[in-house]
Amino acid sequence: MDFPSIACDLSGKERWMVLAFASVSDAIFVADTHGNMLFMNPKAVTLSGWSEDESIGRPVGDIVKFSIDDDIQTVLSSSAYAPPESPQEFTGRISLVKKDGSKNPIKGRALPFSEKDGTRAGTLILLSDATIEHRLIQAKDHFLSIVAHQLRTPLGSARWCMDLLLSGDFGELSREARSAIINLHASNQQMVELVNDLLDMAKFNRTGGVEEPAIVDVAEVVEGIFRFLELDAQRRRVVFGKRIDPELPKLFVPRRRFYEVVRNIVSNAVKYSKPGGHVLVEVKKIDAMCRLSVKDEGIGIPIDEQQNIFSKFFRASNAVRSQTEGSGLGLAVVKLFVEAWGGRVFFESIEGKGTTFHIELPLSQSREKIIEGNNSLT
Amino acid sequence: MQDVASTLKEAAGDKKTALLLVAEDDQFYANLYRTKLEKEGFGVLVASNGTETLDLLRKNSPNLIILDLVMPEMDGFEVLKKLKEEKDLRDVPVIILSNLGQPEDIERAKALGVFKYIIKSNVSIHQMVESVEEALESAAQHAQ
Numbered sequence: 004m005d006f007p008s009i010a011c012d013l014s015g016k017e018r019w020m021v022l023a024f025a026s027v028s029d030a031i032f033v034a035d036t037h038g039n040m041l042f043m044n045p046k047a048v049t050l051s052g053w054s055e056d057e058s059i060g061r062p063v064g065d066i067v068k069f070s071i072d073d074d075i076q077t078v079l080s081s082s083a084y085a086p087p088e089s090p091q092e093f094t095g096r097i098s099l100v101k102k103d104g105s106k107n108p109i110k111g112r113a114l115p116f117s118e119k120d121g122t123r124a125g126t127l128i129l130l131s132d133a134t135i136e137h138r139l140i141q142a143k144d145h146f147l148s149i150v151a152h153q154l155r156t157p158l159g160s161a162r163w164c165m166d167l168l169l170s171g172d173f174g175e176l177s178r179e180a181r182s183a184i185i186n187l188h189a190s191n192q193q194m195v196e197l198v199n200d201l202l203d204m205a206k207f208n209r210t211g212g213v214e215e216p217a218i219v220d221v222a223e224v225v226e227g228i229f230r231f232l233e234l235d236a237q238r239r240r241v242v243f244g245k246r247i248d249p250e251l252p253k254l255f256v257p258r259r260r261f262y263e264v265v266r267n268i269v270s271n272a273v274k275y276s277k278p279g280g281h282v283l284v285e286v287k288k289i290d291a292m293c294r295l296s297v298k299d300e301g302i303g304i305p306i307d308e309q310q311n312i313f314s315k316f317f318r319a320s321n322a323v324r325s326q327t328e329g330s331g332l333g334l335a336v337v338k339l340f341v342e343a344w345g346g347r348v349f350f351e352s353i354e355g356k357g358t359t360f361h362i363e364l365p366l367s368q369s370r371e372k373i374i375e376g377n378n379s380l381t
Numbered sequence: 382m383q384d385v386a387s388t389l390k391e392a393a394g395d396k397k398t399a400l401l402l403v404a405e406d407d408q409f410y411a412n413l414y415r416t417k418l419e420k421e422g423f424g425v426l427v428a429s430n431g432t433e434t435l436d437l438l439r440k441n442s443p444n445l446i447i448l449d450l451v452m453p454e455m456d457g458f459e460v461l462k463k464l465k466e467e468k469d470l471r472d473v474p475v476i477i478l479s480n481l482g483q484p485e486d487i488e489r490a491k492a493l494g495v496f497k498y499i500i501k502s503n504v505s506i507h508q509m510v511e512s513v514e515e516a517l518e519s520a521a522q523h524a525q
Contacts, residue, residue: 148483155480159502160409166506
């Protein structure tokens, strides 16, 4: 075993640590307080393609370059190097750009460390090869894409056929036939949404949401959702209300996802309302957060089941009795996304009286911070 | 057929006489497209694979193509690439109506210059018709 050059100065007692560094399967890079390379273990040499001799003393950003999707991005650049204040995770679709320009999928983290007196001493960067994981993810994506396609095809054509039946394109229907087809249509839609929920969940696990954030007007989103759910609400004799702070700044979130997240909550409120019940959407600023609350007067969530409400595939016992359809994925997806945007989701509920869901999202969040938040998810 | 097609093409501004080419290999879907779109007054041609799509395209100069992605022989992406290479076909607006819907599929199709990407199972047949009308109107405006 060749000892790295730095080990020459070390005492025998300390050499076991270096031996450990040299033997682990993770790449270890150490930067000094100026952001220059201080140490690389053999795995770091093979992973990056840079030799120790070339690297020691050079800015870390010359050697450690990351690529996210196709953008080559130097995370620790020589000119603007500031060791991260707190540990940093590298996950998602990230590759290390090797010396020869080829890419190697990785995951890992950067850990700042300090001297005994607390002054910053440098940064430890640990990377491991994620080639196999990335391949597995690709295989999973491909599989899911085919499954979704195959499930959607019969569901989609059945839907169109029922659309035509209901719009009278195939002639007038008897009242009974019409009502039967409305029910068929609803359960068919449930299946379509289940496929979409499953894909959402899978997509999320892969990238943490691919859609780019945009400036979103919450009031507009709420309007759109009310329009979308109007028929449902009428059928259940549910009355919509809203109270939106007109001064509220706009949010910076992925628009379509945000719409889906809010729609999910509002549609639950409608679904579990009692006839004649009110659903109130309130949006206001609380400190640096935007709080969107959806209050219903519905069946509520039994107290002993409340802790499970965000679990995948969980549905409260009274929800199952009141609405037989539902995948139990909706709220799990909501929670994943809201937390990825730096927010939180919580609720208050009394069984038989109603539920209020709150989504809180940071208002003054900078663009960079949100995108970083997306990338740090696995 | 050529005459009918060119007459229809001249009337591109009048959406109800436009000629549409539907590339769809699923028979159930193909029949639904034909039923609904003919009822709306459109001329409808149906191709059931990529090769047939290109054949019908070259022979008939439709005003709009509704393109499925997963098709035998030549898939929708191939068809898109080929038609963008041909001067006479390049400007025919294309709506993708597919049950594929991964972000990469959508990005790939948009990069090839499609007017709209719609996941079939996520829209009603009436919304499909609206999208067709919207695409034709937009194309007519561009032509002016």
